Amino acid sequence: MINIKPLLEQVQRTQDTGPSRYYKVRMDRNERTHPFSAEFVEKIRSRIDSDLLVTYPEPGPLYDKMANFLHQPRDRLLFHTGSDLSIKSLFETYISPKDKILLHRPGYAMFSVYAKIFGAQAEVQFFDAGLKFDYDEYIGRIDGTFRMAVMENPNGFIGTAPPEKKLREFVETCEENGVLCVVDEAYFLFHDVTAAEMVDRYENLIVVRSFSKAFGLAGVRGGYLISRKENIANVFKVKPMHELTAFAILAMDTLLDHQKEVEVFIRDTKKDLAFLKKGFNDLGIETSDSVCNFIAARLGKYIPVIEIKEILDKQGILIRRPFEEAHLNEWVRFGTVPVPYEQKVLAVVRDALEQKRRRGTDAEV
Incomplete structure (x- = not known):
């Protein structure tokens, strides 16, 4: 058997062989959980030939169309088949073996995966046990020895966003030290706070x-980059022959023509988020101050998460591991879903908290 590249020997990937997630209540991966309108789906279907x-x-x-939507020049945009390939293209363009990159955790796993694949040396700063993050310390670590520094806005596991002032300081510090700022x-x-304005x-x-x-x-896998045209031209050099499938183009194009679909989803999601947060808090469970379509709940402090996960699995409701x-x-991260499903969760x-309380009372007796 032919040996793989030495850098790949340290990369461990797990293939998803679990049961299908279709037609279930998906609280595990932060997808859209309110269906698109029948009219929108039919519009897409009618364009397939x-x-x-x-x-x-x-x-x-x-x-x-996307440039017009974003109020950005077209030459500042580059599409990819999912943002994970957008990120990979940055490593392909800018990162060489032994380059230092700065990451935070929790954070999107593909940054760490690509760091290993491309031989980068990742330095990581963690959110603390209460989900607080020292932005001053993180920004203070940036110097000319780094090639890349990453900040999620907002964080994809906790849902909190960096203060706008700290986001700006992060971008400025990267610029001052000649570091690629992602x-x-x-x-x-x-x-509604975005670094694209910078x-x-x-x-x-x-x-x-x-x-x-x-x-x-x-499901269509669409991601994109926004940057100076010179940077986009450089990343374009590693672009695959075709950055999007024809179906992805059709779906994304149709959605940009029907922005009400997105606006209604965002509106409904905010209501779902508020309900879920209040529900956990009323039970005495701490939650993150998420601005996204999910929330982190400190469920495992009170009851075994695996028990809750098994019960919900049987009801067709999927949640993520701790x-x-x-x-x-x-x-544990819980994606928002329509309120009736959140009520079930x-x-x-x-019930689990009540059973635990009863067991504690019985033990005292």
Whole structure:
């Protein structure tokens, strides 16, 4: 057998072989959980024909439409098949073996995966056990020895966003030290503070975004970069032959023409988020101050998370495992879903807490 590259020997990836997640209540991966309207789905269906299937993708019109939506010049945008490939393209363009990069955890796993694949030396700063993060310390670590520094705005596991002042300080400090500044805005539109407004002033800034979260198109795999045209031209050099599939282009293009679908989802999600947060808090369970379509709850401090997960699995409701960091393993991320399903989840948690209380009372007797 031919040996793999030495750098890949340290990379461990787990293949998803679990049961299908289709047609279940998905609180585990922060997808859109309110269905698109039947009219919108029919609009997409009506545009699918033989030419779409047999012709290589033509993303040009989508670039123009997206540039207009973002109020950015077209030459500042570059699409990819998911934001994970947008991130990979940055490593392909800028990162060499032994380059230092600065990451935070929890954070999007693919940054750490690509760091290993490309031989980078990752330095990591953690959120503390109460989900607080020392932004001053993080920014203070940035110096000219780093090649790349990453900040999620907001964080994809906790849902909190860096204060706008700290986000700006992060971008400025990277610029002053000649460090590639990557701001991951996968949850753009749920949160209205964006680093994209700084692209004019900072030449080292690259913003990464996704069509999977607020846009709700996780199944079509669409992501994109925003940066100075010179940076986009450099990243373009490692672009695959076709950055998006024809179906992804069709779906994304159609959604930009039907922005009400996104606006209604964001509005409903805010209501779901408020209900879920209050529900956990009323049960005495601490939660994160999320601005996204999910919340982190300190469920494991009171009851075994695996018990709750097993009960909900039987009801067709999927939740995520606890955070993998040892000091954060009391916390679990719950994606928002329509309120009736959130009521079911809260009822299961309430029953588990009550059973624990009764067991404690019986033990005292």
